[in-house]
Amino acid sequence: MPDLRILFFALFCVHPTRSSLCPLGCECSEAAQTVKCVSKDLRSIPSGIPGYTRNLFITGNQIRRIGPQAFKGLDNVTTLSLSNNRICEVESHTFSTLRSLRSLDLSSNQLAVIHPEAFTVQSRMLRELNLSRALYNHSSITDLATSLRWSSLEGLLGLDLSSNGLVYLPPRIFSHLSSLRRLQLANNSIVSIYNETFSGLEYLEELDLSLNALKTFREEGLLELEHLPRAKLNLGQNPYTCTCGIEPFAAWLNVSQGKVVDVERLICMFPVDLRNTSLLTAARLILGCHRAGEGDNLALQTSYVFLGIVLGFVGLMFLFVLYLNRKGIKKRIYDLRDTCREVWEGYHYRYEIDSDPRLAQVSTTADV
Known part of the structure; x- marks a missing residue:
């Protein structure tokens, strides 16, 4: 009987202790x-998370800010999901205590303030960073660019920036992610690829630029794609405009089909008469652009030549008229010179009289 009491007491004591380990x-x-702390209306990262935790999911809550105190003591966490929490600020060194962190998901938040060293992880083991639908607006990309430069993310392999409404990408934004293999930029509003957009991504294997606002790739954009020798590209579902300016891109596609995964699905959206036309055939359909351009240049050159002839003729006529009237012109010049000399002598005489009182007195007497 005493043994049963001891057993019940042990069970009663142990059970609360185990349950207290879970926040x-x-x-x-x-x-x-x-x-898992899912949709519990949490306002901050809960304390008391067990030290054995490797997979931590805190999602669907009302956490506005996270800082370096939030994850202390969680050395074993390898996967951290903080999606859909309405997080608007990530402080510097927030994740620096997570020594084993390999995957970080901040998707579906409202990041407006990202501190320069927000993603610094001491072990540099972070491999996947998901920021899909995470930025408050497209201007937050400036903060993110600074953070990617300052944080220790040399080992990052995958970065997801899809569905953020991005209009442009700052130059060299990814230059410190030298190990990056996968870059997701789909479903944004990127209008063009500029020089040094993808600088430093020589080892990139996947690049998704589908569902953006790209009308074409100009020469500097094509050079950027060429600087990604290993990357497989997704370029579909963009509003490509098949006018003369798209010919270099269409020609590039024809020689780089193995590089573009969805090349068969790249079609013209504008103009209407070429809508749904494959970009692979667009180059052949609008080759007349070069001929039209050459005709326009020829017409412009002809106009310049004709204008030069007319101006030259007018100039010759002017010189001829001057030659015929050379004697009259010479006489007019001499008359003008004599007139000017007389006026000058008169002024000079008046000046001498005014400057000498005696001459002025003589002049007055003479007038009388």
């Missing part, structure tokens, strides 16, 4: 080394 509102599984 209120979370579900913990020591066997799976996983903690």
Whole structure:
């Protein structure tokens, strides 16, 4: 009988202790080394997360800011998901205590302030960073660019920036991600690829630029794609405009079909008469651009030549008229010279009288 009391007492004591290891509102599984705090209206990262945790999911809450105090003591966490929490600010060194972190998901948040060293991880083991639908607006890309430069992300392999409404990418934004293999930029509003947009990504293997606002790739954009020798490209579902300016891109596609995964699905959206025409055939359909351009240049050159002839003729006529009237012109010049001399002598005489009082007195007497 005493043994039963001891057993019941032991069970009563041990059970609360085990349950207290899991924060209120979370579900913990020591066997799976996983903690889930999903849609519990949490306002901050809960304290008391077990040290055994390797997979931590805190999603669907009301957490506005995260900082370096939030994840202390969680050395074993390898996968951290903070999606859909309405996070608007990430402080510097927020994740620096997560020494084993390999995957970080911040998707579906409202990041307006990203501090320069927000993604610094001491072990530099972070491999996947998901920022899909995470930026508050397209201007947040400036903060992100600074953070990617200052944070220790040399080992990052995958970066997802899809669905952020991005209009442009700052030059060299990815230059410090030298190990990056996968870059997702789909479903944004990127209008053009400029020089040094993808600088430093020599080892990139996948680049998704589908569902953007690209009308064509100009020469500097094509050079950027050429600087990604290993990358497979997704360029579909963009509003390509098949006018003369797209010919270099169409020609590039014809010689780089193995590089573009969805090349067969790249079609013209404008003008209307070429809509749904494959870009692979567009170059042949609008080759007349070169001929039209050459005709325009020829017409312009002809106009310049004709204008030069007319001006030359007018100049010759002017010189001829001057030659015929050379004697009259010479006489007019001499008359003008004599007139000017007389006026000058008169002024000079008046000046001498005014400057000498005696001469002025003589002049007055003479007048009388």
